[in-house]
Amino acid sequence: MQPLDGNAMAGVLHDLFARDITTMGYKCTGCGKTGPVVEMAVYASGPGTVARCRDCDTILLMITERRGMYCIDAPGMTQPILPPA
Amino acid sequence: MAVTRGFVGRRPADSSRVPPGQYLTRDFPVLSAGPTPYTPLDTWDFTIRGTVDQPVSWSWPEFQALPHEKVTVDIHCVTKWTKLDTTWSGVSLDTLLDAAPPEASHTVAFCDGGYTTNVPLADLRGGKAWVVDEYDGRPLDPEHGGPARLLVPHLYFWKSAKWIRGLELRSTDQPGFWEMFGYHNYGDPWKEQRYQGD
Numbered sequence: 001m002q003p004l005d006g007n008a009m010a011g012v013l014h015d016l017f018a019r020d021i022t023t024m025g026y027k028c029t030g031c032g033k034t035g036p037v038v039e040m041a042v043y044a045s046g047p048g049t050v051a052r053c054r055d056c057d058t059i060l061l062m063i064t065e066r067r068g069m070y071c072i073d074a075p076g077m078t079q080p081i082l083p084p085a
Numbered sequence: 086m087a088v089t090r091g092f093v094g095r096r097p098a099d100s101s102r103v104p105p106g107q108y109l110t111r112d113f114p115v116l117s118a119g120p121t122p123y124t125p126l127d128t129w130d131f132t133i134r135g136t137v138d139q140p141v142s143w144s145w146p147e148f149q150a151l152p153h154e155k156v157t158v159d160i161h162c163v164t165k166w167t168k169l170d171t172t173w174s175g176v177s178l179d180t181l182l183d184a185a186p187p188e189a190s191h192t193v194a195f196c197d198g199g200y201t202t203n204v205p206l207a208d209l210r211g212g213k214a215w216v217v218d219e220y221d222g223r224p225l226d227p228e229h230g231g232p233a234r235l236l237v238p239h240l241y242f243w244k245s246a247k248w249i250r251g252l253e254l255r256s257t258d259q260p261g262f263w264e265m266f267g268y269h270n271y272g273d274p275w276k277e278q279r280y281q282g283d
Contacts, residue, residue, distance in 0.1 A: 045116045048263070064267050
């Protein structure tokens with residue numbers, strides 16, 4: 001199964017943060033790769049959305065929706081960089 | 086774009102076999118949280134470890150030599166699709182667990198790609214679970230978890246771990262991948278146990 005890119009999360013991230021998050025920079029805790037959210041490998045077909053590092057498959061972001069509540073975890077993502085809104 | 090797909094119900098045709106909130110599909114959707122592993126059979130093994138007297142492993146030829154059963158079961162995904170009369174071939178967990186008599190009450194299935202899921206040991210015994218290597222009369226496709234996956238049809242299908250490599254037997258429970266992210270620890274589709282707190 002080929003992954004999507006970070007644009008697959010653009011809508012929900014905008015809903016949650018009221019701005020475009022796909023251009024946010026980050027560093028992967030698994031391999032140190034840096035880049036924007038839009039470059040993440042996104043698997044959105046399962047019970048939740050899983051965004052992984054394209055280089056080392058580390059899980060960067062997890063988004064699940066349960067009973068109208070979004071839950072976000074960022075186990076493998078650090079040093080977020082976002083310009084002022 | 087919705088975070089999760091497939092959470093749209095349609096009225097089922099045969100409600101007696103379709104748990105609440107599910108709809109029937111004739112497809113076999115592929116849902117994944119990561120890239121599909123491709124494990125060479127000459128390096129594949131299945132291991133039972135943890136609170137056992139001795140860990141035990143089977144290579145692929147050894148696993149193939151174990152008695153296989155053909156089973157026909159209904160499967161129910163937490164994303165609301167249900168597929169009736171799916172046919173599989175594999176080894177009963179009763180056979181595998183007999184080889185490593187456990188002193189445990191809980192299990193965690195571990196898989197290529199890092200996926201895990203927890204299942205009470207009692208839910209893997211008594212003819213309720215298998216490690217399967219064939220679907221619909223053909224070798225299990227990697228997209229559907231081949232070379233082998235767990236099959237626990239009485240629970241939501243996220244418990245039927247794809248690309249399984251073994252079971253860790255434990256005296257205490259340990260949530261697996263989706264369980265840690267808010268999905269139900271047990272997952273009975275007939276009680277609609279999709280999320281924690283259901």
